[in-house]
Amino acid sequence: MSSAFFEIAGHKISPDHYINGQRVAAAESFELFCPIDQRLLGRVAEGSANHVDAAIRAAERAFPTWAALTAAERKLYLDRFAEEIGKRADAFSAVESNDAGVLLSRMRHGVVPRAMLNITWFAQHALDLQTRPIDTEQARHIVKHDPAGVAVIITPWNSPLMLSTWKLGPALAAGNTCILKPPEWAPLTCSLLADAAHAAALPAGVFNVVQGTGANTGAKLVSDPRVARVSFTGSVPTAKRIAQAAGANLVPCSLELGGKSPFIVLADADIDNAAATAALMYRNAGQVCLAGTRLLVDEKIVDAFITTMRRYVENLVIGDPRDEATEIGPIIHPRQVERVTGFVERAVSAGARVLWGGAMHPFGAQYYRPTLLTDVKQGDEIVQTEVFGPVLTLQTFTSDEEAIELANGTDYGLGGVCYGETTHATAVAEQVRTGFIWVNSFGIRDLAAPFGGIKRSGIGREGGDWSFEFFCDVKDVVVPKKPFRASFAQQ
Numbered sequence: 490m491s492s493a494f495f496e497i498a499g500h501k502i503s504p505d506h507y508i509n510g511q512r513v514a515a516a517e518s519f520e521l522f523c524p525i526d527q528r529l530l531g532r533v534a535e536g537s538a539n540h541v542d543a544a545i546r547a548a549e550r551a552f553p554t555w556a557a558l559t560a561a562e563r564k565l566y567l568d569r570f571a572e573e574i575g576k577r578a579d580a581f582s583a584v585e586s587n588d589a590g591v592l593l594s595r596m597r598h599g600v601v602p603r604a605m606l607n608i609t610w611f612a613q614h615a616l617d618l619q620t621r622p623i624d625t626e627q628a629r630h631i632v633k634h635d636p637a638g639v640a641v642i643i644t645p646w647n648s649p650l651m652l653s654t655w656k657l658g659p660a661l662a663a664g665n666t667c668i669l670k671p672p673e674w675a676p677l678t679c680s681l682l683a684d685a686a687h688a689a690a691l692p693a694g695v696f697n698v699v700q701g702t703g704a705n706t707g708a709k710l711v712s713d714p715r716v717a718r719v720s721f722t723g724s725v726p727t728a729k730r731i732a733q734a735a736g737a738n739l740v741p742c743s744l745e746l747g748g749k750s751p752f753i754v755l756a757d758a759d760i761d762n763a764a765a766t767a768a769l770m771y772r773n774a775g776q777v778c779l780a781g782t783r784l785l786v787d788e789k790i791v792d793a794f795i796t797t798m799r800r801y802v803e804n805l806v807i808g809d810p811r812d813e814a815t816e817i818g819p820i821i822h823p824r825q826v827e828r829v830t831g832f833v834e835r836a837v838s839a840g841a842r843v844l845w846g847g848a849m850h851p852f853g854a855q856y857y858r859p860t861l862l863t864d865v866k867q868g869d870e871i872v873q874t875e876v877f878g879p880v881l882t883l884q885t886f887t888s889d890e891e892a893i894e895l896a897n898g899t900d901y902g903l904g905g906v907c908y909g910e911t912t913h914a915t916a917v918a919e920q921v922r923t924g925f926i927w928v929n930s931f932g933i934r935d936l937a938a939p940f941g942g943i944k945r946s947g948i949g950r951e952g953g954d955w956s957f958e959f960f961c962d963v964k965d966v967v968v969p970k971k972p973f974r975a976s977f978a979q980q
C-alpha cells in the first residue's frame with residue numbers, strides 16, 4: 490500500500506490517488522526527492538491498470554449529471570473550488586517550492602492567484618458559451634458547445650499547479666469530467682488540488698487524480714478508447730507517443746510542447762531594458778517553455794548589450810527557492826542536471842565559447858550557473874534543441890532579414906521576444922513564425938488570448954475560446970426561419 494502522508498512545512502499531503510471522490514492507496518509506489526537538497530520526501534502511488542480503469546469509470550459515471558448542469562450551476566462549484574485553493578495558498582506554495590524547486594515568492598504572488606483565476610475565469614466565461622447563434626436570412630444556427638466527455642490532463646513538472654488548473658478550468662466549466670495525471674518529479678500540488686476539490690464538494694468522479702509515471706500510468710490513460718480528449722503539456726518526444734496512442738482511437742489531443750524561442754534585439758532597442766529582460770530568461774533555472782533562449786543581437790550593439798546583460802546576470806541571487814531574496818533555484822532532478830551539463834559540454838567541444846557560467850553553482854548539487862554561449866552556428870545542437878536549463882546562446886545579425894531567418898531557423902515555434910523601436914520591432918515580430926511573440930516586453934499573459942506553438946512546439950491553442958473549442962463538441966442546430974421543404978435539387 491502507498492506510504493504515509495508527506496509532511497512539508499507543516500502541511501500534510503496525501504501520496505494516494507483521488508478517484509470517485511475518495512483517496513485510493515496503491516500497492517506500487519515511487520520515490521520523490523526534493524530538488525533543493527536531494528532529501529527523500531516520500532513515496533507516491535503508482536497508478537495501475539485497475540486504478541486507471543476505476544478513474545475512467547468514475548469519470549464516465551459522473552459525466553451525464555455534470556454535463557447536464559447549467560454553466561451557472563457548475564460555476565457555483567468551481568468558484569468554491571477556487572476559494573478552497575486560495576485557503577490552501579500557503580500549502581500550495583510551500584509544497585511546489587519543495588517538490589519542483591519553484592520560488593516560494595513566485596508561488597505566493599504569481600502562481601496561486603493565477604491557479605484560482607484559471608478556474609474562476611473559465612467558469613465565468615462558460616456562461617455565454619451557448620448563446621452565440623448565427624442568424625442568416627434563411628435560418629438560425631444555434632451553435633452548441635457540448636462537453637466532450639472524459640478529459641485526460643497530463644502536465645509537466647516545471648509548473649504543475651499553474652498548468653493543471655489552466656486545463657482543468659475550461660474542461661470542467663464546459664461540463665467535462667477530468668482525470669489529472671501529475672508529473673512524477675513534482676506531483677504533490679496536484680494531490681492538494683484533490684483536497685481542494687473535495688472540500689468544494691465537487692461531485693464524486695467529476696475530478697480525479699491518478700498518480701504515476703508517464704511511461705506506465707500516463708500511457709495507459711491516453712490509450713484508453715473511453716477517453717474523449719487528451720490535453721498534454723510536456724516534451725516533443727512524449728507528445729509523439731501520446732499522439733500515436735490517442736490517434737489510434739481518433740481521440741483529439743491538445744499538445745503544448747517545448748520551445749527554442751528567439752530573443753531579438755534590434756539596433757534601435759532600449760539596450761538596458763532588453764538586457765534586463767534577457768537576464769530573466771534564467772528564471773526557474775531556465776526550466777520555462779516560453780523562455781527566449783536564443784539571443785539574436787544586432788552586431789552594432791552586441792558589445793554594449795553583453796556588458797549590460799552581464800551586470801544583470803552577476804547580480805542574480807541563486808539559492809534556496811524558499812528564501813525571499815532568491816531569484817533562481819535548483820534544477821528539478823539529477824537527470825535534468827546531466828542533460829544540461831551534457832548540452833554545454835557538447836557545445837563547447839563543437840567550438841562554442843562560454844561568455845559566462847558553463848559550470849555547476851557551488852550552492853548545491855542541482856544548481857547550475859546562468860550560462861551564455863557564443864560562437865555557435867545555426868545548425869549546432871545547442872541552437873536547435875531545447876535544453877530546458879539556464880543556458881542561452883548568442884548569435885549576431887546585420888540585417889532584419891538575417892534576424893528573421895535565424896529566428897525561424899529551428900523546428901520549434903512556440904514564442905519569441907523582440908526589442909527595438911516599437912514600429913520596427915512589431916514589423917520584425919510579425920515575420921517570426923511562432924505561436925506568440927512579445928514586443929518590448931515579456932510574459933504578458935491574458936486568459937482571453939490564445940497560447941500555444943506551431944511546428945514542433947505543439948498543436949492547438951489554449952486560452953479563452955480556444956480552450957473551449959478543444960474541450961467541446963461544437964454542434965450546429967439549424968432552425969429555418971420560414972417553413973422549409975427539402976428537395977433533391979437543393980445543394
Ligand code: NAD
Binds near residue numbers: 702778
Ligand atoms: P515530459 O514530456 O517528459 O513529461 C510530461 C508529462 O507526460 C509527465 O506527467 C509525464 O509523466 C507524462 N508522460 C511521459 N510519458 C508519457 C506517455 N508515454 N504517455 C502519457 N504520459 C506520459 O516533459 P517534462 O520533462 O515533464 O516537461 C518539460 C517539457 O515540457 C519541456 O519540453 C517544456 O518545454 C515543456 N513545456 C511546455 C509548455 C507549453 O505550454 N508549451 C509549458 C511547460 C513545459
